Amino acid sequence: MSVTPRRAARSSSLPAAVALDGVDFGYAETPGVLKDVNLSLPAGSFHFLTGPSGAGKTSLLKLMTLAERPLAGRIALFGEDVTEVARGSLPPIRRRIGVVFQDFRLLDHLSVFENAALPLRLAGGREIDYRPDVEEMLQWVGLGPRMSASPAALSGGEKQRLAVARAVVAKPDLILADEPTGSVDAAMADRLMSLFQTLNRMGTTVLIAGHDPAVAQRLGARVLGLTDGRLTGDLA
Numbered sequence: 001m002s003v004t005p006r007r008a009a010r011s012s013s014l015p016a017a018v019a020l021d022g023v024d025f026g027y028a029e030t031p032g033v034l035k036d037v038n039l040s041l042p043a044g045s046f047h048f049l050t051g052p053s054g055a056g057k058t059s060l061l062k063l064m065t066l067a068e069r070p071l072a073g074r075i076a077l078f079g080e081d082v083t084e085v086a087r088g089s090l091p092p093i094r095r096r097i098g099v100v101f102q103d104f105r106l107l108d109h110l111s112v113f114e115n116a117a118l119p120l121r122l123a124g125g126r127e128i129d130y131r132p133d134v135e136e137m138l139q140w141v142g143l144g145p146r147m148s149a150s151p152a153a154l155s156g157g158e159k160q161r162l163a164v165a166r167a168v169v170a171k172p173d174l175i176l177a178d179e180p181t182g183s184v185d186a187a188m189a190d191r192l193m194s195l196f197q198t199l200n201r202m203g204t205t206v207l208i209a210g211h212d213p214a215v216a217q218r219l220g221a222r223v224l225g226l227t228d229g230r231l232t233g234d235l236a
């Protein structure tokens with residue numbers, strides 16, 4: 001994977017990519033999912049979020065993408081308090097974040113290539129400029145021969161590889177990945193994780209949610225644990 005660093009080095013002078021201060025969250029049917037969560041992900045850091053099924057990992061990621069809003073507390077992204085930011089102001093912030101959703105959220109009316117290229121197209125890029133990068137990324141995740149297919153025709157593992165390719169292709173400032181290797185074999189999992197590691201070495205802040213703390217160890221990531229709505233671990 002050839003990624004060109006956009007920054008000379010990860011910079012500790014940058015504000016935290018994500019900062020949560022006293023965040024409470026729950027759903028009408030499921031109150032108390034997150035309780036007084038305090039967390040800072042420094043720019044350029046690599047964290048792995050673990051916790052049993054139903055602990056609230058996906059909910060925490062949804063708060064960070066502003067798909068959900070906290071019931072109490074503040075959320076800042078890239079140094080900007082976004083707790084109450086208007087929906088209309090979200091797209092430029094969201095474009096700085098690459099998300100791998102647990103349920104992939106691929107667009108079946110677009111081809112595999114068009115799905116992977118979406119972040120670059122939405123950022124105003126021209127296909128003639130981004131096509132080589134997108135093709136290279138799809139080759140890297142083993143989807144080179146499937147570029148014209150609809151995501152609906154892909155296997156679960158292929159969908160996951162496409163979801164990862166789409167999340168990283170624009171080299172976002174922050175990557176949030178919800179169990180990004182749950183549907184692929186061990187060799188492909190290593191390959192996908194190496195994408196996250198490469199981008200992290202270029203300065204991208206990475207947060208991966210998963211069940212296996214051994215993965216975090218292999219990645220050299222700092223571990224955050226979520227149990228009973230409370231966060232523990234290396235909270236920075």
Ligand SMILES: Nc1ncnc2c1ncn2[C@@H]1O[C@H](COP(=O)(O)OP(=O)(O)OP(=O)(O)O)[C@@H](O)[C@H]1O
Pocket residue numbers: 027028029030033051052053054055056057058059060102
């Ligand atoms: N849209 C929703 N409405 C109501 N309750 C929800 C909703 N989404 C999740 N929950 C509940 O909130 C709690 C936390 O769910 P969440 O998906 O965040 O956990 P998780 O740690 O990501 O789980 P998993 O590892 O199984 O993916 C669970 O009890 C779940 O049932």
